[in-house]
Amino acid sequence: MSKSGFKDVEFDKSKPEAQRPLGSVNTPPDSPKRKHRPMELPLHKASDHGSIGHRRRTSWGELEGSLTIPVSPGSHNTIEVPSLRSPDADSTQFMHNLSATPSMRERRVSRNSFGASLPIPKSKRQSRLSSVVYPEGEGAKAGLPMSATRDILTAQAQDVHSEKVQAAKNMAFVFDIDGVLVHGDRLIPQGKATLDMLNGDNQLGIKIPHIFLTNGSGKPELARVEQLSKILHNPISTDQFIQSHTPMRALAEYYSTVLVVGGEGYRCREVAEEYGFKDIVVPNDIVAWDPTIAPYRVFTDAERATSRPRDFTKMNIEAILVFSDSRDYATDMQIIMDLLRSERGRLGTTAADPVSQRIPIYFSQGDLLCPTEHPTPRMSQGAFRIGLEAMYKALTGEELERVVYGKPELATYKYADEVIASWMDELHGEERVPANVYMIGDNPASDIIGGNMYGWNTCLVRTGVFQGGDNDEENPANFGVFTNVWDAVTAACRKELGDDFGFKWDARKMNPVLHDSHAASAVEV
Missing domain, CATH: 3.40.50.1000 (HAD superfamily/HAD-like)
Known part of the structure; x- marks a missing residue:
């Protein structure tokens, strides 16, 4: 039994790979465990x-396509x-x-x-049509350029908690969109709060890398991110967005x-x-x-x-x-x-x-x-x-x-790696894929099975296609099932950043003018 509570899948090595259970395409039981891309x-x-x-001949004598x-x-x-x-x-x-x-x-x-x-x-992404798209009529928000005072305060907070900063840079989220953040053009309320937090409205004022991976389609990427930015009230870049x-x-x-x-x-x-x-x-x-x-x-x-x-x-x-x-x-x-x-x-x-x-x-999907x-x-x-x-x-x-193409195809996940690494470079100057990637989806047959096979941590939410029991019987999410996207993301953050990680930025606790305690204690929540 694995730590996640699911039974390990045993390989039948006498069968061709195409005849093995889908769960068996991951690392065999006798192989070293890997956290990412097994x-x-x-x-x-x-x-x-x-x-x-x-065309080439397979080991069992059939001609491939x-x-x-x-x-x-x-x-x-x-x-x-x-x-x-x-x-x-x-x-x-x-x-x-x-x-x-x-x-x-x-x-x-x-x-x-x-x-x-x-x-x-x-x-790297060939279409940098937009660096950041701002919601219409919005003032300064999480994810927008910060003031000099905010820069100083967040730098101070991140100096105090350097270990949490490194952990935050070593995790990333991959979001399905329909059924996770929105229903068509309607916002799922927890979607906005989640993106606010990942865009810097958190204890450290740090941007936690995240991209959007959807089987949705039919529009140019720029048009779709402009639409989503307005619905979610958060800036979304074409450089962090993948349609099918x-x-x-x-x-x-x-x-x-x-x-x-x-x-x-x-x-x-x-x-x-x-x-x-x-x-x-x-x-x-x-x-x-x-x-x-x-x-x-x-x-x-x-x-x-x-x-x-x-x-x-x-x-x-x-x-x-x-x-x-x-x-x-x-x-x-x-x-x-x-x-x-x-x-x-x-x-x-x-x-x-x-x-x-x-x-x-x-x-496309x-x-x-x-x-x-x-x-x-x-x-x-x-x-x-x-x-x-x-x-x-x-x-x-x-x-x-x-x-x-699309989820759960391997090509889509490998392309997602390219986009995650590029977005990490834009956010933190480090062109790499973080070790701990969390896929948040509502469809076990695409989001979850694809993430499982690619070695990601998978979170299944109940705001879309999945309306089942404790977990999907055929394609169980390996990190868990959650009521909504906020519950999934905060659970992942607590695992990687500690139970004491705060999901709200509080300038008063960091600003000595507004708060007279020492800076070291100012970021405590």
Whole structure:
């Protein structure tokens, strides 16, 4: 039994890794215990081999996947992370009874194709569009530049408690957003207090590193952090923010002409343009060119005026990128199926071989459910993907090979390391990943399983998807289950910084003009 109270998972080394329980992908019982990142998988530069998803034979005699994508010559800004695969990759089980809801227990991993890799940016954040975003109409708050007096007082407090300062710099928080800090556009009250404290409203006046890791998507990063800053009444930087499609900027080095699907209006086209994709097509462009391709779609004059039609029988779309939830399942699924069954992405054609001539398709995340303002979670991009997989199997008899980013994929967590280290450098001048990383999430099937497999401390909150018992039975949080984000963060701080750590800054206790006790006792709480 581990210290956390959960049974250690025993390895069955006679089985291939893909057939082991998901809990077994962590460090085997006889390996040295590590506090952070126990699982080290090989990373590859994009120029290391000729294609992603190159075929190779496994130890049990099967050929790994044929999903290939081109590599740009001389690429230096990308690394490739092996994808995860669950044993339940066959979509047949979802076609027996179309009214059955796929089991979350059986779909804990994104079911990526064998051999697929997920490219992510190798360098520091490439988009420093905003250093700090301030909430509109707010005065000086935690996280904003401090006055000279506050600087002096916090330096004094940190000198007195140097050990706590080092401990605070050796921990970091990774927050899911929907269901943890907000419900759609509504603030979860404890979210603001939590960020206030981490941004300096604490005993030491110190900023404790934290980033945001969400499977949400559909907007440019700057637009999303501006929106969140207003809701949370705290400054959020693009440099500490990861949406599900943020790591997909790396794919701009691989593809030129892409179909981008999902999101409101043309927001996802804006995202793709910002990421560096050269030739971006959205479903509206195709419907404007040929309305008969989507016979049930009512296409408005306003949509036609803002679309970019052309003759799509004279060009090849190289890849399909589902950046966000579809706003029109019927149209988007029809166009995607036409492209997947075409000859190398040319509309108006039908491939003789639906496998070798198929273009790749990428999904930004795989969540089946997402918390919103509605009382119960709504279906998300994972449901859209399941439908496509079942349709493709029914029409071609073949399994759909595809790649899924987002939590719980390893690539997303490795990219999070890049962002944490960069943010640590901005806050404290130390470009490194702290030893004690805490993932705060509401979805056991993405936030918790991903954090567990990556060696993070995981905290499950009850303000979103999870509404269960003492802990999730299939993917238990290893640090615990908490009522809300404040309870989770303060519990982690007490563990790392001591039970006497104060969660409020009190200038009176540090300022000798306002408080006549000695400075050494001034920071006591």
